[in-house]
Amino acid sequence: MGIDGDASGPPRRQFGEEGGRLSYGGYLCLPELLAQQQPQSQAPDELLFITIHQVYELWFKLLLHELENAREAMFAGELWKARHLFKRVHAVERVLIEQVEVLETMTPQDFMEFRAKLAPASGFQSVQFRELEFLSGLRDERYLGSFRHASEEELARLRRRLAEPTLWDAYLTALSRRGLPISDEEIMTSLLAVARNRGSYDDLWQLAEDLLTHDETAALWRMRHVQMVERQIGTKSGTGGSTGAPYLRGRTRLHYFPLLWELRAWL
Ligand code: HEM
Numbered sequence: 001m002g003i004d005g006d007a008s009g010p011p012r013r014q015f016g017e018e019g020g021r022l023s024y025g026g027y028l029c030l031p032e033l034l035a036q037q038q039p040q041s042q043a044p045d046e047l048l049f050i051t052i053h054q055v056y057e058l059w060f061k062l063l064l065h066e067l068e069n070a071r072e073a074m075f076a077g078e079l080w081k082a083r084h085l086f087k088r089v090h091a092v093e094r095v096l097i098e099q100v101e102v103l104e105t106m107t108p109q110d111f112m113e114f115r116a117k118l119a120p121a122s123g124f125q126s127v128q129f130r131e132l133e134f135l136s137g138l139r140d141e142r143y144l145g146s147f148r149h150a151s152e153e154e155l156a157r158l159r160r161r162l163a164e165p166t167l168w169d170a171y172l173t174a175l176s177r178r179g180l181p182i183s184d185e186e187i188m189t190s191l192l193a194v195a196r197n198r199g200s201y202d203d204l205w206q207l208a209e210d211l212l213t214h215d216e217t218a219a220l221w222r223m224r225h226v227q228m229v230e231r232q233i234g235t236k237s238g239t240g241g242s243t244g245a246p247y248l249r250g251r252t253r254l255h256y257f258p259l260l261w262e263l264r265a266w267l
């Protein structure tokens with residue numbers, strides 16, 4: 001007899017308590033996970049602050065996993081797989097933009113109740129965020145200097161990201177596999193050939209558009225973050241030692257794939 005009490009039809013595999021070994025909480029390590037939110041103050045909103053950051057870092061972990069696989073798919077010429085993974089990456093990045101709104105339900109007054117306890121900690125020190133930038137082609141080795149607090153394992157991860165191929169390197173390989181020259185002098189000609197001959201190169205064009213969307217959503221998050229920052233701390237300087245919003249505004253103009261943006265001028 002199944003749990004729904006339906007005696008008719010073929011015998012059902014045993015699910016539920018009596019059948020499986022795994023439990024929901026055990027499979028998801030929930031006791032360990034839900035013990036990791038450790039406020040430094042009695043302020044009611046610090047749990048929100050910690051929770052949203054940990055949720056971001058879990059999404060960053062997934063983005064790194066999917067973007068690494070997309071990079072390998074491009075190197076292997078499996079463009080369908082890369083496009084499939086970018087569809088997931090874009091969906092996650094849209095969640096990262098939208099969930100800023102959750103944090104904006106915190107008032108500046110309530111943030112000030114615990115902000116002083118945070119310095120010098122800052123998102124500036126997010127190792128996974130920097131890994132995402134390095135993997136995506138934005139490589140500024142100066143940031144290694146802002147990780148004095150980082151563990152040897154984290155520093156090794158950052159150095160590995162700086163040394164390994166980027167998403168752009170993988171896309172260039174995909175172009176080269178189709179006989180398109182990729183030297184510095186010829187790359188724009190090849191990108192124009194792809195853009196102007198979608199009958200022959202639509203897969204390469206669509207993949208370039210996927211890269212551009214990844215670039216665009218990263219910039220949209222940077223813009224959404226700095227709006228939220230100005231709403232929370234105004235013109236205050238950051239706990240990480242930056243000028244705060246002015247520093248962040250300066251980073252909203254960054255691009256992962258400058259040639260894909262430059263291409264628009266030639267079409
Ligand atoms: C009350 C909310 C927040 C405020 C006031 C805030 C403020 C700031 C400020 C001022 C900086 C510049 C570095 C510094 O001096 O600290 C910064 C950097 C950063 N924050 Fe936030 N932040 C907030 C929430 C978040 C959240 C939820 C995340 C998600 C992970 C995040 C991720 C980052 C990252 C990755 C950077 C480095 C950006 C870059 O270097 O381009 N921040 N934040």
Ligand SMILES: N[C@@H](CC(=O)c1ccccc1NC=O)C(=O)O
Binds near residue numbers: 115233
């Ligand atoms: N930098 C932020 C503080 C902050 O938001 C923060 C502090 C600790 C861990 C992560 C943070 N998020 C982003 O910087 C500020 O200046 O208020």
